[in-house]
Amino acid sequence: MSKKEIRKELKVSAIENGTVIDHIPSHSVFQVIRILNLAEYPNQLLVATNLESQKMGKKGIIKVRNKFFVPQEINKIALVAPSATLIIIKDFNVTEKKQVKIPNQVEKIVKCFNPNCITNNEEMETLFSVIDKKDLKLRCRYCEKITAKNNMTFF
């Protein structure tokens, strides 16, 4: 690691144990917090956004102390932050690095774009199957219509 990169990393202090979610697009940082319900998280949480990034121009980073996510939980954020990297930290050391993956199914977090869909008119949760991971197209289990990137909103 060059000196310059170290200096950048240290803009957000290190955690002893937990998960670092790196390479989040800056505009998605708060969506990631919402999707992972981190506003309710009782332990130390470090959030930074609009950091310089060689790869992305600007990026955000979230460090969650003492938290190790299960894949179904963390992969949800791939919808808003497909570029995100997960770094697992144990005793201040990186023990694992991986990319988030777009899941095959999306539960609860996305709203169906169809105003006449039952999910928008009854107290119930949404469920989509992901039919195109590249262009991000979700088919609603209920109305069978396709919610795509350009008309996707999150609860």
Next chain:
Amino acid sequence: MKNKSLISINDFTPEEHIRILDLAEEFERQPTQRILEEFVVATLFFEPSTRTRLSFESAASRLGARLIGFSEPASTSLQKGESLRDTIRTISNYSDLIVMRHPREGSARFASEVSTVPIINAGDGANQHPTQTLLDLYSIRKTQGKLDNLNIAFVGDLKYGRTVHSLVMAFCNYNTTFHLVSPVALKLPSSVKIHIKDKKLTYHQYTELQEIVPKADIIYMTRIQKERFSDPLDYEKVKNSYVLKKQMLEDAKPNLKILHPLPRVNEIAIDVDSNPMAYYFTQALNGVFIRQALLASILGVVS
């Protein structure tokens, strides 16, 4: 198929579709059989649809089932603001099978998740109407003697017509050549065309009705609704170009049959009715046999 809900045409396999068609043939030969005497069938019509409701009720009655239900939401607790979840939970206590029509898309799938008895979707908004698709398959097999290798023309509103979408999808299993005739603004959506492409089948698109008459084994007519056009002038321009008239049928194949999900407005001229190629009223009758086959197999009295 016992206890299986029918929400979307793809909930049943092509083999199960054929089984239903074969059973419907048996009910056509003998429509009155008291095989469902011990069952209660609920017909819940959250939006009115006289034709579909009466067809289901006729099918159930001819098999001896007892019927409960409502034909419009005005007379129900929905007026009091009851959720669909609660309505379905309650009525699944009172019946062995629920037939429902609802204006919201996805309502039938949701109902099948909260119900303790099987659901037959009789139309959920613009989404699915699988019993219509099965009766169309039945009508086509009956008149052509087969489902494979047919030239099927779909005419009219191919964009919003759910019966067209489901039938196109069902026929993707049968090496069909599709002829799609519609105004430019009402072309078949790409989400449906993708199923044709997936099966490497051929489709042709037209804006003139006359062109497809000599090619077709089946002409499936649909109504073009005025409210589909944002500019009323656009509607005026096309409203008479998709009207089938008797003299247009002179160069048709002898086996051609004309289908229509009904109600018809003016898209098939009255003079076509007396032509032996007109099949739409018999098509509606076939709906009773298909619904008998579905009720009997879902309630488990035939397998």
